[in-house]
Amino acid sequence: MMSRKIWRTVEARFEEVLCALALAVTASCILTQVVMRVIVSEAAPWAEEAAVYGMVLAIYMGASLGVRERAHLRVLLMVNALPHRLRVASIVLADVIWLAFLLVLLWQFAIFLELAFSRPYITPGLGVPKVWFQLFVPAGLGLMIVRMAQVYYRWLIRGDGELPL
Amino acid sequence: MNGPLVMAVLFVGCLAIGVPVPFAAGLATICGLLIADIPLTLLAQSAFTAFEPFPLTTIPMFILAGQLMEKGGMSDRLIEIAKRLVGAYRGGLGLVTVVASMFFAALSGSGPATTAAVGSVTIPAMIKEEYSARFGGALAAAGGAIGSIIPPSNLLIIYALVSDTSIPRLFLAGIVPGVVVGLLLLVAAYAIARYKGFGEKTEPFTWGPLLRAAWDGKWAIGAPIIVLGGIYAGIFTPSEAAGVAVFYGLFVGLFVYRGLTLGKIMESARFTAITIGTVLIILGTTKAFGQLVTVYDIPSDMAALFAPIMEHAWLVLICIAIFYVLVGMWLESIPQIIIFTAVFLPIAQQLGVDPVLFGIITVMTCEIGFLTPPIGVNLFVASKIANVTLEDISAAALPLLIPYVIVLLMMILIPEWVTFLPDLRYGE
Amino acid sequence: AEPEVTLDLGYASAESGTYHVLATEFEKHAEELTNGTVDVKLRCCTQLSTEDEAFRGLQLGTLDMYIITHSNVSPHYEPMDVFTLPYVFEDREHGRRVVDGQIGDAFVEQLYEDTGIHLLAWGALLQRDFYNTERPINEPADMDGLKIRVPRNEVMIATHEAFGASPTPLAWSETAAALQTGTVQGGDNGTTLIKSQKFYELADHLAILGHFSYFNPIFASDRALSQLSDEQREAIMEAGRRASESHAEIMTQRVEEVRAFLGDEGEMQVTRPDRAPFIQLAQEVQDRFAAQKGEAFQNLLERVRDAADN
Ligand code: NA
Numbered sequence A: 001m002m003s004r005k006i007w008r009t010v011e012a013r014f015e016e017v018l019c020a021l022a023l024a025v026t027a028s029c030i031l032t033q034v035v036m037r038v039i040v041s042e043a044a045p046w047a048e049e050a051a052v053y054g055m056v057l058a059i060y061m062g063a064s065l066g067v068r069e070r071a072h073l074r075v076l077l078m079v080n081a082l083p084h085r086l087r088v089a090s091i092v093l094a095d096v097i098w099l100a101f102l103l104v105l106l107w108q109f110a111i112f113l114e115l116a117f118s119r120p121y122i123t124p125g126l127g128v129p130k131v132w133f134q135l136f137v138p139a140g141l142g143l144m145i146v147r148m149a150q151v152y153y154r155w156l157i158r159g160d161g162e163l164p165l
Numbered sequence B: 001m002n003g004p005l006v007m008a009v010l011f012v013g014c015l016a017i018g019v020p021v022p023f024a025a026g027l028a029t030i031c032g033l034l035i036a037d038i039p040l041t042l043l044a045q046s047a048f049t050a051f052e053p054f055p056l057t058t059i060p061m062f063i064l065a066g067q068l069m070e071k072g073g074m075s076d077r078l079i080e081i082a083k084r085l086v087g088a089y090r091g092g093l094g095l096v097t098v099v100a101s102m103f104f105a106a107l108s109g110s111g112p113a114t115t116a117a118v119g120s121v122t123i124p125a126m127i128k129e130e131y132s133a134r135f136g137g138a139l140a141a142a143g144g145a146i147g148s149i150i151p152p153s154n155l156l157i158i159y160a161l162v163s164d165t166s167i168p169r170l171f172l173a174g175i176v177p178g179v180v181v182g183l184l185l186l187v188a189a190y191a192i193a194r195y196k197g198f199g200e201k202t203e204p205f206t207w208g209p210l211l212r213a214a215w216d217g218k219w220a221i222g223a224p225i226i227v228l229g230g231i232y233a234g235i236f237t238p239s240e241a242a243g244v245a246v247f248y249g250l251f252v253g254l255f256v257y258r259g260l261t262l263g264k265i266m267e268s269a270r271f272t273a274i275t276i277g278t279v280l281i282i283l284g285t286t287k288a289f290g291q292l293v294t295v296y297d298i299p300s301d302m303a304a305l306f307a308p309i310m311e312h313a314w315l316v317l318i319c320i321a322i323f324y325v326l327v328g329m330w331l332e333s334i335p336q337i338i339i340f341t342a343v344f345l346p347i348a349q350q351l352g353v354d355p356v357l358f359g360i361i362t363v364m365t366c367e368i369g370f371l372t373p374p375i376g377v378n379l380f381v382a383s384k385i386a387n388v389t390l391e392d393i394s395a396a397a398l399p400l401l402i403p404y405v406i407v408l409l410m411m412i413l414i415p416e417w418v419t420f421l422p423d424l425r426y427g428e
Numbered sequence C: 001a002e003p004e005v006t007l008d009l010g011y012a013s014a015e016s017g018t019y020h021v022l023a024t025e026f027e028k029h030a031e032e033l034t035n036g037t038v039d040v041k042l043r044c045c046t047q048l049s050t051e052d053e054a055f056r057g058l059q060l061g062t063l064d065m066y067i068i069t070h071s072n073v074s075p076h077y078e079p080m081d082v083f084t085l086p087y088v089f090e091d092r093e094h095g096r097r098v099v100d101g102q103i104g105d106a107f108v109e110q111l112y113e114d115t116g117i118h119l120l121a122w123g124a125l126l127q128r129d130f131y132n133t134e135r136p137i138n139e140p141a142d143m144d145g146l147k148i149r150v151p152r153n154e155v156m157i158a159t160h161e162a163f164g165a166s167p168t169p170l171a172w173s174e175t176a177a178a179l180q181t182g183t184v185q186g187g188d189n190g191t192t193l194i195k196s197q198k199f200y201e202l203a204d205h206l207a208i209l210g211h212f213s214y215f216n217p218i219f220a221s222d223r224a225l226s227q228l229s230d231e232q233r234e235a236i237m238e239a240g241r242r243a244s245e246s247h248a249e250i251m252t253q254r255v256e257e258v259r260a261f262l263g264d265e266g267e268m269q270v271t272r273p274d275r276a277p278f279i280q281l282a283q284e285v286q287d288r289f290a291a292q293k294g295e296a297f298q299n300l301l302e303r304v305r306d307a308a309d310n
């Protein structure tokens, strides 16, 4: 029972907590940069990089959260004009196309990673291979696919009412 | 195969059946890359590098700061000041909405966020005073749109990045047009309120309550002063200003106005994450777009299209503005700026138009797009708060578009007054 | 003849900059030497890609050719940073001897082996000139405490620290505004860029320090070159060499013209400080980085230093 509760919290809050931490990293690094320059008059070249990578993580986790909440922006004017069954069909088709796009992107990212791991780029500020941060992208894409599967599982198998638009 | 045509058809087709905008644009990009024989790995590379420019961090930071300031109690103080300032006149609450929007615009980088922050307080108040709900909603939507032109502005940052224009110049250039739109909106709101008989006259204006409200709201008024003052005094760059604003919002929300709790901070982070995850993500899927526009030589095709009227810069700009407004009816503003700046800015530059001016014109057309059906983001936000249909609120918003159109035309016909401030500060 | 292959050559700067001169020369020679069978299209102003992303794009084959300042290559290929070291070349001749001779040839070969990228033309060897809003620079003491904009490059940061200044890494796009607001008080850039960006309106003092040298090589992707016949490839390589030579000639003259302009019409106070004390401070930076870096870096530095004595 306990583990089930933990699992449920993780399911509900995973991306949210990561996003909050990532945004906190971004904000703190920016402030550090300002303080270091103004008060100590020293450069913090790593801070700018860390701020950006925090944002990238927040964006991809936010995208996944957006799938869970069905918050991605669609133009529903034409779809809403359709009769109910066609409307559902149209959205399912749109989601399949979207999924296909995510899979193509993930596949291309695999090719990209092969190069990025074999010929690393060392970030000038933090001095570590950039590819570690680039992994945020496939992680986000993978989570988006998982969340999409979850939405459909709930709708088709558990029968939780309408397909939420 | 005609690459751009195939891309356009695929994009519109995918949009029509309900593929989310960023991914419809991404599919069109894939198609364009295949036709131009460029490896698709570009898409993978772009999915990361699109977010690498440091100034981009400004957008989530300003969204987060706006949320913290609103939830922490700053927007209440700003509305209180606006009430004491203009609340005594006919249609007072309408005027309050516009003035509070102008204040909040100086804290917030986004039009819809400004609409939500101000409208959620003033729309119910207007309805209580028997303004029509559709007018109240429309006014909050129209006032909120100023949030994208008065600095800070997410849209101006996006434009700066895709056009390689200076952010501080754009920010300075946005102030005067934003304030002028606000003043014209005040006139419009007053006229409509008089005509329809909304809002009783209350006790006349006195200085005492205004000064008390201003004193109580000093930490809220302080935010734009610190943010903009810090930028122009050289303490931090515009990109860093947003990070500073986050900590200011946290500090005031936690220790001065004490509206913030851990729950509200998490809510703010969650809102920010969903916004950037669903809106900003399009940068990643359309990054390759600029390269495609170049490889397909689209700017020179466009220049050929405009050739017959090229000697009249204003006419070309009006054509572009009309096109932008039409596109803005259908498309979110960030994708609009990303996709079309690459196409039209080269033409504007051929005509000798200042890229800063072109940016302000671009963002002004986007604001009109916020207020037009079918995809008017501000109208969505306000219609939910006012609990009226999109059709109703769209009709009520129509007369409130006039200030935006007037300022747009004024900028195209007499550009000097827009670039005056940045030229004064930074030289021509 | 009708073009059989089109190659896009991208670069970051506007149509007036030094990249553009190199690109134009290359286009001219390449089309001439291939009898017009290869069409080179110039794509200025980051239309194709930003300089930061270009190297990866070339590796992936998403770009044909791109001009990248050498210091933007070093995060991908460490030995390139040898050329970033302060005062690594005694003078322009030393620099040319290195890249046009055996050391350069071996470097290009090794670069291809390690990264899969072809270096077609080194271009001119240029120097960053130092400008600031505060005072004329005549000796290291004048650098004391100046807030200097630098790119995010450890060597450049360390060098300015060694000179006594306080360097601030800042994106190029923010530099002009930061100079105006006083967030930074100076920086260094290629001479022509100081003119084209009108920095002479913002900063009153220019010092010809000669502390950093740089190249803007043209790089090409394997994918682009594999579309060419052997003859075309040979011609493109030759075009690279010729473009490099004429670029060096044109730029040598232009840099002196621009420096004169900055002093006269630009109303900057131009100083040419004695380099010896600066070189002494820089030596420590050279040694420190050489010790930190890998063997390839150290070997290259050795060979570059040896070439100075010729
Ligand atoms: Na704003």
Ligand code: NA
Binding pocket: B328, B329, B330, B331, B368, B369, B370, B371, B372, B373, B374, B375, B376, B377
């Ligand atoms: Na719209």
